Amino acid sequence: MDRLAASLSASLAALDRVILGKPVQLRLALACLLARGHLLLEDVPGVGKTTLAQALAQVLGLATQRVQFTSDLLPADVLGVSIFDRHSQAFEFRPGPVFTQLLLADEVNRASPRTQSALLEAMEEQQVSLDGSTHALPAPFFVVATQNPLEQAGTYPLPESQLDRFLMRISLGYPAPALEREVLQDSGRHARTGGLEAVLDPAAVLALQARVGEIHVAPLLLDYVQALIAHTRRDATLQLGLSPRAGQGLVRAARAWALLQGHSGVLPEDVQAVLPAVAGHRLVPRGHRDRDAGRDVVAALLAAVPVPA
Amino acid sequence: MAASRPFEWLRRRGESVAQRWSRRRQGLDRIPLTLHTRRLYILPTASGLLFAATVLAILAAGLNYANGLVLLLGFFLAGTGLSGLHQTHRRLLGLVVESLTLDGAHAGSALSLRLCLGEARGQAADDYQLSLRDEHGKLLQAHGEGPAEAPTFTLLPVATQRGRWQLPPLRLDCEAPTGLFRCWVWLHMEASALVFPRPAGNTPMPAAPDDEGHAEGSTSGQEEWFALRPFRDGDSPRHAAWKSHARGQPLQSREWRGLSGNRHVFDYTQLAGLDLESRVSQLTAWVLEATRRGDSFALQLPGRRIETGSGAQHQQDCLEALALHGLPT
């Protein structure tokens, strides 16, 4: 096992110590970042979304910024602003918090649609266009957005087209009773995250991302992925099947998962592991306003499509 | 036609015996299901029997008149017919039943059943036919639609009773390409759909207890929009989200929610003087009407209460409760 792989497992071990009882979500989050995707954490307040995001940033050794989204937050508050400098008689660009390596966008659905779309455009293009000039964002660049469930009052839920920009959506859920007890006994999360040391650095993250691209994808696996996608497009109970972009994302996420699992090629298991997170927010059953129904749809999808032999 | 009735009866009898036999033989089917030889049945169709008779007549003529040409023709036709047996069988073999969806409906209207196949080897989706007998013994049939390698079928059986509608055995057949043989398979799948009560009754909706006298529909000052959903024909253009549309997104409608909308309590016990079914029907009518108006309501059934809420999911919960109310589980 080479150094990179060793540091990867070391960072996972470190994260496991901080975020208790959520090994699957942790790995999914890491896989999402390694697959160059943005992550949406969706759950009721207080289950540790922010903790997870901060822990990720610290372990990966990335520069991090945190923005608490509110309904009066303006796009300039996120992206930055051009200010007229009297001395130089020119506009000077003051970069906003988005110019970082890991942006934690807390409660992204509280912001107005304008601010949301400004952020999402930056996510998609990896740059900020303002007043006719473009400013590239640093690499790597991740957004970990957290969101409260839709039914909360005073929120602007992300429309489907913008949800598509997030590679994965993960829910943390309440901890198991035994773990909850442990959390209750604990003095506070700061004590935990404070003790974390950076295991990786930005260069290592970029190298790992490159390695994700090298994971082999066999034709048989593509058959399987195609069968899955085709099935969602045929399924009459869904409003919309998976888009080609979603398909690409699925393969990328599965590669990252395979890397985490130490597989030399992507296995159907890897696709199955990431599918709920990748497809859950993109598949909306007909007649339901409830986006959580996507989870049942994914389970049904996995049960319906056989793995080619 | 009166003459065909005894045959029809006999046919149906035979069919149900065969069906039960196949159920015992195959057991319950789980989706996805790959069709293997063991469960495929094949018999000549009426056209096939006619064709066989024709070929026999041709062979007899050829033998009798010692005419080699006629004999050769007869054997050619016989061979072609027999290879049709294989071809028809081959169309079902290896087929995968990929998914089955059953959507509920109100009693008296049609449920929607959708079956998707995969790995089909037909020339066209409508080479295949799906059929079921509904509770009255009526035969419902549908040809496949969509791409030839993945036909889908839609059947709309009508359920008359509220409650759980159990899926009867389905039959998938194929006569292509010759029409001389019919190959079929019985699908015994455990699936059910909820049949909601038929909305009926003309008892006026109980007034909301907290803000009586508040006129409906005049709450414009106290509403806020809370969600976007795809624009549907018939939505008011005033509710369309033109701004987001101008940004290049698909046209959407803003959904409004009355902050101080009416809050009703629909109570089963208040509907005195009606029998159980009528009460359930009346409550169903109210639930539908209130949801249509965007009102909030609570549903009180003996032994079950659904708290105040509104929206599609709430309506779904209430209808489910009403569908199963008073039925043995």
Place this chain on the structure above:
Amino acid sequence: MTVAAPAPASTERALRLPFAALAFGVLLHADRMPLWCSLTALAALIWRLGAGQTRWRLPPIWLRTILTLALVVLVGSLFRSLGGLTAGSALLITMGSLKLLETRTVRDGRILVGTALFLLVAACLDRQGLARLPLYAASTVLSVAALLALGSSAIGASPRLAVLRAGRDLAFALPFAIACFLFFPRFAGPLWGAPEGSRAITGLSDEMSPGSITELAISDEIAFRVRFDGRAPSPRQRYWRGPVLHDFDGFTWRRGSIPRFQAAPLAGDGGTLKQDITLEPNGRGFAFALDTPDSVEPSAATRILLDTDRQLRLLRAPSQPVRYTVFSRLDPQDATALRAWQRKADLDLPARSNPRSLALAQALRDSNPRDADFAQAALGYLRRGDFRYSLTPPPLQQDSVDDLLFRTREGFCGHFASAFALLMRAGGVPARVVTGYLGGEWNGYGGYFTVRQAEAHAWTEVWLEDRGWTRIDPTTVVQPARLEASLRTLLPDESFGGSLLQAPWTRSLFDYWDAGNQWWQRRVVGFNLQSQRGLLDRIGLPDADYRLLAVLCAGVAGLWLSLVAWRLRRETGLRRDPLSRAWNELREALARGGVASPQQAGPLDLARRGAQIWPDLGPQLESIARDYANLRYAAEGAADGIDAQGLRHRIRLLLPRLRRSTMHSKPADPERATRSAHR
């Protein structure tokens, strides 16, 4: 019944091929049927197509009923029956046409295809020539294509695809058809009557009047073919004996009603010539053989009769070519005496006719008391009398012989035979007219003689006390070259309208074709019980009875069906890679043991779940799954050390163990397996 709605567009499209198949079936009969029959079919087709394309209305039920009755009556009255082949075909055509007018459903379409097939069968029973084979093949392909078009909407939408598929299906059926054709048990004789031929066929008839043979002389149709076993007769010996005529009314010769019996073999020194004759149907049951027929081969004796006139007759007028074997003698010695009633019949002359000829005969007789001398004198009269041989002589009056001998002096073989026979009878020598053929053409490709209608001939036989019936051909006196050469070379070209058959190269081509046709007729169309026996002898099954043949047929059919299955399997791509098959078997075995939905599991996952149910087999399952995953999913290098065949073998070895433990214990705790599936 109301006028039904038009057929849906897809059905209408699929019905185009059945229409075409029926139209083609009608076309097969068009040249034999009265014109109105084909026109009825054409009109119905146009009407039906019009109704499909535009908004024409199809006829209502009452009109169809009336049309049906009218057409049945019409056919019945025209053909004087509804049962014969021609009448039956006409009935099929008209009823098929009417069916067209009410064709809306797939089922109707299939009935049309059935009609087309029966029309094809009728055509096959009628004519079997090699030239018709492409037509019949096309009709078969079209009918099968129509069936396919009706069976599947995708095929129905494209006639081209339907025809291609039909061709492919028929090609599949070829080995089956040939094997069954060769080995299917045959009947010794027909179970029911053969269809009678009711059409006018060119050929000799049982009467002869001046000019009747002239009509035949321009016909190129073949009368029969002869294959000699051993030496063949010289050209001047090639008299082929046909109907023998006794009764004369002054103008026409007829067979008469004298009693005829079965003939006994002749005596003679020269030995007999064995001939194998294939007779084209002539509608009358006449058969021919080299003059003079001695006996019929015993096996043919039930079908063919040689009577005391030495004339061959078939017991049933055939509609298809008939083969028989006959022995003939070139120098017969007929020892049987002429009975008194026979002598009387062959001396009979009509009263008050041809007075001048009678007088001439009397004069010749007076100077020649011996019968043979008298005959020679009469021949001499013809030779010296400046008579001309012509295909187009002037017509003769009622006293035909007087007219020929003293006025026109120009005639064809029939004229001279008639005149000579009359002179002989007038002189008290029993005489009769024999019709038949003179000549025959050698076909070097097939090794047989072809005798055509154009070679029809008539000659006389006179009774000489010491020699019996003796052939005298007066035509050869008038035109000696007729003996050696065919009519064609003797007569001016105009008589034949410049036939193509005169050029040597077309002649050769024609011979070649005719030889092929003969082979087809003898070996394929005429493949009968005897031919089958011969074949079985050759392949070493000399005493195969019908049971063995049935088993043979069933075996061939079974073998062929499995071949078809195999072929289709390849075509539809169901044949998977062997490792995939093994893996699928493993998944099924795990499913039987209680692993929930193994089809949906990846390899490692599957092995883990299997190991929960079979803990003892866990390590093996996991190693198999790991290797399988590497082979299937890993990058090129990772699977280097793994052998697919070995892996397959390991899976196969594991299968029985999985099955055994499934049978012994009932570990199927589906709950547990399901839970682990969704873990």
